[in-house]
Amino acid sequence: MTSVPAVPVDRWPDSLRLLLAEPARGLWSAVLGPLGGRLQDLRPRSVSVQPDGAATVQFSAGVVWSGGRESRESLVAATGSRIPHGADVLERSAAGRALRVGVWRWPSDPALPGLAWAASAREVGTRLAGLVPATGGPRLRLRSYRPGRRAVIEARYPDGPRYLKVVPPSAVDRLVARHELLAGPVPAAPVLTATADGVLVLPGLPGTPLRALLSGEAGRLPSPEELERVLDALPSGMATLTPRGRRAPADGLVRAGSYAAVLGLVSPELRPRLDVLTAALAAADPGVHEPVPVHGDFYESQLLVDDGAVVGLLDVDTAGCGHRIDDWATLLAHLVLLEQVLPDPAVAVRYAREIEDAVLRRWPAEQVRPRVAAVLLGLATGPFRVQQPDWPALTSARLALAEEWAG
Secondary structure: OOOOOOOOHHHOOHHHHHHOOOHHHHHHHHHHHHHOEEEEEEEEEEEEEOOOOOEEEEEEEEEEEOOOOEEEEEEEEEEHHHOOOOOEEEEEEEOOEEEEEEEEEOOOOOOOOOHHHHOOHHHHHHHOOOOOOOOOOOEEEEEEEEOOOEEEEEEEEOOEEEEEEEOOHHHHHHHHHHHHHHEOOEOEOOOOEEOOOOEEEEEOOOOEEHHHHHOOOOOOOOOHHHHHHHHHOOOHHHHHOOOOOOOOOOHHHHHHHHHHHHHHHHOHHHHHHHHHHHHHHHHOOOOOOOOEEEOOOOOHHHEEEEOOEEEEEOOHHHOEEEOHHHHHHHHHHHHHHHHHHOOOOHHHHHHHHHHHHHHHHHOOHHHHHHHHHHHHHHHOOHHHHOOOOOHHHHHHHHHHHHHHHHO
């Protein structure tokens, strides 16, 4: 394997040198001090970086408050184009340059105003009182949080869960329309209610996550024909919608340059390899493909399965018009990566081969493999994003997998 040097902090963009190095402690001490808080410890939990160097970092912090009370806080700092309207903004110095930094504390995300009540069991119990039996308040569990972008909170009731999906208010109508169009033709969750401040309430869906089955849980896996049945059932009206955040139907190939730019910022030693890979992907023949309804982020964690049948389809934010080959390339890339991720990947390896065979029976390898490589290139940003301790080595290994598929 290619040797991986130490983390190149001195070659990082100013935003990361400020937010992921020692200056971060000074930043948060300055924020918490006037509020009566003293920072005890601070560690980054997730990092999102843009090709222009703008970054968003979520921290876990131990804080001692006036009077001696201790708490664990979730803190967020963002720079450049990632600063949302309404964030408190400070000016800090990084490498002699002044940087504007937007800061907030969970759950007061300025881009997600509904999060403040969606994260409160008392508020959720009151607001959902008309949607659930009167059996007491819910127990809440945070399922995911992308600062400034979205959050999913599970509200557990005796009769089953409700899921609160929190998005920017401007995205509510668009997302509700997708769910209304999909629920019925495919097993997507209906919207029980939606609020103007950005909260959609969804019921729980049946089935076992395909990811769990691939990790060794007992159960029959869906055949390629079953997966195609679900994709074929996407209503034709989806073809009139542009998937949120997507710029073109051949999404992976189009975005490969952006993925490479981000990796080059956090791992500058990888730039020669990234240049070779992106040149190969740019030269790949995408083929001619009819625009059709697509899921847009079709992989194992989005699929709930019961005895080989797909009974739940999650995260339809990206659904819209695209190319069917890209949905399959996304699934195949995630399955291939599981060989590096799962403790016992035997089931996932066999299933990846089955899916690969089915895909290559339908499209030529010279169109499939570059698309899979492009998705793997995007997935190579994952170890840094979640700040795994050995992220440089994991990033290099994921890049090697993308190179293998592009070769």
